[in-house]
Amino acid sequence: MQGFNSSAHFPKTSPLYFNGTSPNPKLALKFPQNYRLCRSSNRNLPMLKLLSSTAATSCRTHALTATTFRTAAEPAPFFKALSQLTGLTTRSGRTVGYRRFFCSDSAGKGDEEGTVVEAEAKSESDGSDTKSSSAIVSTNPRLEDYLSVLALPLPHRPLFPGFYMPIYVKDPKLLAALQESRKRQAPYAGAFLLKDDSLTDASTDTEKSVSDLKGKELFNRLHEVGTLAQISSIQGDQVILIGHRRLRITEMVSEDPLTVKVDHLKDKPYDKDDDVIKATSFEVISTLRDVLKTSSLWRDHVQTYTQHIGDFSFPRLADFGAAISGANKLQCQQVLEELDVYKRLKLTLELVKKEMEISKIQESIAKAIEEKISGEQRRYLLNEQLKAIKKELGLETDDKTALSAKFRERIEQYKDKCPRHVLQVIEEELTKLQLLEASSSEFNVTRNYLDWLTALPWGNYSDENFDVIRAQKILDEDHYGLNDVKERILEFIAVGKLRGISQGKIICLSGPPGVGKTSIGRSIARALNRKFFRFSVGGLADVAEIKGHRRTYIGAMPGKMVQCLKNVGTANPLVLIDEIDKLGRGHAGDPASALLELLDPEQNANFLDHYLDVPIDLSKVLFVCTANVVENIPNPLLDRMEVIAIAGYITDEKMHIARDYLEKTTREACGIKPEQVEVTDAALLALIENYCREAGVRNLQKQIEKIYRKIALQLVRQGVISESAVAGEVDAKSEETSSDEETDESAADSGVKHEGSAKGAVRVMLSFLESVGVDLNTVAVQMPETEAAKTVKRSDDAETAETVERLDNEEAKTVESLDAEAARTVERVLVDGSNLSDYVGKPVFHAERIYDQTPIGVVMGLAWTAMGGSTLYIETTQVEQGEGKGALHVTGQLGDVMKESAQIAHTVARAILLEKEPDNPFFANSKLHLHVPAGATPKDGPSAGCTMITSMLSLAMKKPVCEDLAMTGEVTLTGKVLPIGGVR
Numbered sequence: 001m002q003g004f005n006s007s008a009h010f011p012k013t014s015p016l017y018f019n020g021t022s023p024n025p026k027l028a029l030k031f032p033q034n035y036r037l038c039r040s041s042n043r044n045l046p047m048l049k050l051l052s053s054t055a056a057t058s059c060r061t062h063a064l065t066a067t068t069f070r071t072a073a074e075p076a077p078f079f080k081a082l083s084q085l086t087g088l089t090t091r092s093g094r095t096v097g098y099r100r101f102f103c104s105d106s107a108g109k110g111d112e113e114g115t116v117v118e119a120e121a122k123s124e125s126d127g128s129d130t131k132s133s134s135a136i137v138s139t140n141p142r143l144e145d146y147l148s149v150l151a152l153p154l155p156h157r158p159l160f161p162g163f164y165m166p167i168y169v170k171d172p173k174l175l176a177a178l179q180e181s182r183k184r185q186a187p188y189a190g191a192f193l194l195k196d197d198s199l200t201d202a203s204t205d206t207e208k209s210v211s212d213l214k215g216k217e218l219f220n221r222l223h224e225v226g227t228l229a230q231i232s233s234i235q236g237d238q239v240i241l242i243g244h245r246r247l248r249i250t251e252m253v254s255e256d257p258l259t260v261k262v263d264h265l266k267d268k269p270y271d272k273d274d275d276v277i278k279a280t281s282f283e284v285i286s287t288l289r290d291v292l293k294t295s296s297l298w299r300d301h302v303q304t305y306t307q308h309i310g311d312f313s314f315p316r317l318a319d320f321g322a323a324i325s326g327a328n329k330l331q332c333q334q335v336l337e338e339l340d341v342y343k344r345l346k347l348t349l350e351l352v353k354k355e356m357e358i359s360k361i362q363e364s365i366a367k368a369i370e371e372k373i374s375g376e377q378r379r380y381l382l383n384e385q386l387k388a389i390k391k392e393l394g395l396e397t398d399d400k401t402a403l404s405a406k407f408r409e410r411i412e413q414y415k416d417k418c419p420r421h422v423l424q425v426i427e428e429e430l431t432k433l434q435l436l437e438a439s440s441s442e443f444n445v446t447r448n449y450l451d452w453l454t455a456l457p458w459g460n461y462s463d464e465n466f467d468v469i470r471a472q473k474i475l476d477e478d479h480y481g482l483n484d485v486k487e488r489i490l491e492f493i494a495v496g497k498l499r500g501i502s503q504g505k506i507i508c509l510s511g512p513p514g515v516g517k518t519s520i521g522r523s524i525a526r527a528l529n530r531k532f533f534r535f536s537v538g539g540l541a542d543v544a545e546i547k548g549h550r551r552t553y554i555g556a557m558p559g560k561m562v563q564c565l566k567n568v569g570t571a572n573p574l575v576l577i578d579e580i581d582k583l584g585r586g587h588a589g590d591p592a593s594a595l596l597e598l599l600d601p602e603q604n605a606n607f608l609d610h611y612l613d614v615p616i617d618l619s620k621v622l623f624v625c626t627a628n629v630v631e632n633i634p635n636p637l638l639d640r641m642e643v644i645a646i647a648g649y650i651t652d653e654k655m656h657i658a659r660d661y662l663e664k665t666t667r668e669a670c671g672i673k674p675e676q677v678e679v680t681d682a683a684l685l686a687l688i689e690n691y692c693r694e695a696g697v698r699n700l701q702k703q704i705e706k707i708y709r710k711i712a713l714q715l716v717r718q719g720v721i722s723e724s725a726v727a728g729e730v731d732a733k734s735e736e737t738s739s740d741e742e743t744d745e746s747a748a749d750s751g752v753k754h755e756g757s758a759k760g761a762v763r764v765m766l767s768f769l770e771s772v773g774v775d776l777n778t779v780a781v782q783m784p785e786t787e788a789a790k791t792v793k794r795s796d797d798a799e800t801a802e803t804v805e806r807l808d809n810e811e812a813k814t815v816e817s818l819d820a821e822a823a824r825t826v827e828r829v830l831v832d833g834s835n836l837s838d839y840v841g842k843p844v845f846h847a848e849r850i851y852d853q854t855p856i857g858v859v860m861g862l863a864w865t866a867m868g869g870s871t872l873y874i875e876t877t878q879v880e881q882g883e884g885k886g887a888l889h890v891t892g893q894l895g896d897v898m899k900e901s902a903q904i905a906h907t908v909a910r911a912i913l914l915e916k917e918p919d920n921p922f923f924a925n926s927k928l929h930l931h932v933p934a935g936a937t938p939k940d941g942p943s944a945g946c947t948m949i950t951s952m953l954s955l956a957m958k959k960p961v962c963e964d965l966a967m968t969g970e971v972t973l974t975g976k977v978l979p980i981g982g983v984r
């Protein structure tokens with residue numbers, strides 16, 4: 001124990017070796033299990049080679065115990081390098097402390113054979129005074145005696161000498177063999193990297209599949225070069241291995257568990273003073289140092305290494321670099337297989353350089369993210385500071401205060417009219433708002449709620465107009481006819497005038513499309529001076545659309561009525577509920593029932609919207625609904641409505657509407673002046689009869705728009721042509737004018753000449769005055785000048801003014817005449833029956849009159865169609881005659897009802913004939929064929945009954961029916977004609 005600091009205490013821990021030296025069993029007899037002695041060959045200082053107590057599973061190092069330090073005065077080169085590498089400084093003197101280096105001399109050994117025995121032997125041969133006990137003699141085999149070892153497959157990375165590695169052994173036989181060998185004091189095995197299976201994906205080559213490999217198969221999959229591994233501990237199926245020296249498999253000994261014969265490999269001899277090797281190793285160290293600066297992971301590795309490595313050498317450095325690099329297993333295996341130290345160092349250098357690049361990228365990524373985060377934090381902080389400063393200076397109140405102030409200001413205007421309970425709710429919500437955190441979701445809910453609550457026009461009504469005359473004027477202005485509707489509105493106004501207030505009512509306008517239901521609604525609002533709001537409920541299936549969502553839902557909204565009130569800003573608007581007969585019915589409740597609450601005058605004074613949650617008064621709202629088919633309106637709703645039917649327009653009404661309303665508005669919309677166009681009555685009539693036969697006027701309006709658009713284009717085109725013609729003429733005229741100007745210039749010249757003669761006369765006069773002795777110095781100077789100037793001026797001014805005036809007049813005349821000419825060229829566009837098809841295309845409908853004279857057995861009937869109605873013929877002919885052949889055959893795509901009604905007609909006609917001509921056996925002996933053209937159009941209904949009877953009787957009695965007579969009506973079996981509906 002000479003030279004050994006016996007005062008040091010070492011914890012007894014499991015022996016995990018990082019130094020690559022084998023634990024000497026001899027020593028184990030003398031020293032505590034977890035340390036052993038070596039010495040620095042330089043100064044013969046005993047060196048305690050600490051055996052790491054690092055727990056294999058946690059990779060934590062606990063072995064921080066007393067070791068001796070080398071003095072700083074004699075630092076070995078690698079010691080210095082690695083001292084820098086770890087960033088730790090050594091303390092000079094033989095201080096007992098944390099071990100941070102290893103003996104550089106041992107590097108010269110170039111192999112991990114530096115066992116204690118050898119170290120002792122070496123120290124003895126060096127003649128050092130530190131003597132180990134040579135009495136300790138090993139009875140166990142030395143490392144090189146292990147020539148046949150169990151082969152352990154390593155799936156992920158090779159094991160480098162000096163490193164430990166935990167592996168999991170799933171194969172129970174192999175595990176038992178390992179345990180057995182441990183017991184036999186020969187805890188060594190061979191660890192070999194597994195080759196990738198060419199058939200399976202490397203990533204699926206899991207531990208399990210590794211354990212499935214056995215015998216020869218496993219043998220073939222092992223890399224030849226591996227590591228002699230000490231089995232440090234076995235816990236369950238976890239085996240901790242410590243790498244010692246390189247091995248090469250020579251042959252297989254036994255299959256299960258796989259045992260192989262091995263050669264122990266030694267590094268090729270090298271010159272440790274070789275400059276290239278030194279330089280390469282320095283480069284490896286310096287690169288490692290660079291990586292260390294950025295990678296904390298590496299720092300741990302290096303620290304562990306420097307703490308526990310015993311023999312520093314070039315080969316060891318190469319192994320170390322490769323082992324801690326993130327290189328893939330094949331690259332690591334390459335390093336393991338390389339026995340040439342210089343080449344191994346080079347390979348390692350490549351790997352650590354790559355690592356360096358990766359760590360640089362890692363650093364830049366980390367930096368970028370850090371910068372981003374810190375930038376956002378900074379901005380947030382600054383914003384908060386800014387807010388605080390502004391608040392302190394009184395420049396800005398915080399969000400909450402500003403919001404509360406806004407809401408208070410809004411409600412201030414309705415304070416007197418707003419119901420008390422609403423004011424109370426608003427106040428409560430405002431208080432709540434102040435207490436809530438601005439970033440919380442509840443804050444947003446409250447803010448939105450207050451926004452809606454304060455935006456409604458509480459008690460704000462528009463001034464109603466009770467002037468019946470004015471209202472009538474407005475209604476007539478916008479719509480022709482519709483007297484029922486107009487009358488009802490005037491009644492409503494009259495009642496309102498007498499009572500002083502108007503009550504909300506529900507009017508339902510029903511009728512075919514395009515008869516003006518929607519547009520009259522707008523007109524009524526105008527006549528009553530109410531705000532207008534329209535919403536269509538066609539296809540509406542969600543009750544929430546009417547009653548609103550509950551506030552608890554994300555994105556909750558109030559219903560349509562609340563939206564309407566906010567929109568119009570008054571509490572008594574006219575609300576047009578369009579297409580009420582097309583209300584949808586979905587899973588989300590029954591919208592018809594929700595509308596009931598909205599429309600019912602009994603209930604809507606306290607209409608409760610789910611979102612708003614405070615009752616609102618809708619009793620002053622005038623509801624107007626529109627529907628195409630009244631029968632489709634849910635009964636409870638229909639009950640509460642006052643239905644006004646608009647039947648559709650007859651041709652005469654359509655003519656008026658087209659002439660006085662549609663044409664006017666379309667003309668204005670197209671920017672055409674009334675005098676520029678004329679659409680004749682014949683054209684309008686043709687348009688109505690041959691193009692637009694529907695009950696409403698929407699299609700008629702479209703056709704008129706079509707005509708006017710075409711006229712507009714025609715006018716613009718003509719305008720362009722005549723403009724260019726005018727421009728041509730103006731050019732010609734201006735040329736003429738310029739030649740006139742030239743003439744005037746010559747006239748001006750003659751003026752000058754004239755002026756010249758005037759000046760001559762003055763001169764004669766002056767010489768005369770001189771001759772009579774008058775001192776005319778001044779006079780003479782002034783006189784002729786003044787005179788001359790005056791003369792010249794007069795002549796100049798007069799002439800020029802005259803010329804200009806003349807020219808102006810001429811130009812004005814030219815422009816005027818050209819304008820007139822242009823106006824003449826842009827002619828009035830005339831649309832009449834003959835050119836109507838140029839504007840609207842070929843007629844859609846043709847005259848239905850097929851016969852000028854209806855033959856026997858043919859009668860004209862009336863039919864109801866979606867367009868309103870039309871006429872059709874019913875024809876009957878005799879097919880066969882003979883005793884008892886009486887029968888009826890019907891064609892023309894007739895529905896069941898119509899077929900039945902044909903049978904009834906046959907029976908009734910027979911009865912009538914029997915009554916009128918008892919001797920006529922026509923029906924009994926004739927097979928009849930009844931047809932209703934056009935065969936492509938499906939027809940149904942009972943109302944053709946009387947027409948069919950007439951047609952059959954006409955045939956039976958051989959009498960034609962009057963050609964301008966049409967009929968319709970269902971007939972009973974006894975011959976009674978039932979009343980019809982829907983005909984105006």
Ligand SMILES: Nc1ncnc2c1ncn2[C@@H]1O[C@H](COP(=O)(O)OP(=O)(O)OP(=O)(O)O)[C@@H](O)[C@H]1O
Nearest residue numbers: 478479480513514515516517518519657661697698
């Ligand atoms: N009596 C009329 N006088 C003047 N214009 C009319 C008249 N009737 C309808 N119109 C015009 O016809 C056009 C179509 O009318 P509107 O859209 O109101 O029809 P509607 O009955 O509401 O149809 P739908 O049932 O399809 O909604 C409007 O431009 C309207 O001005």
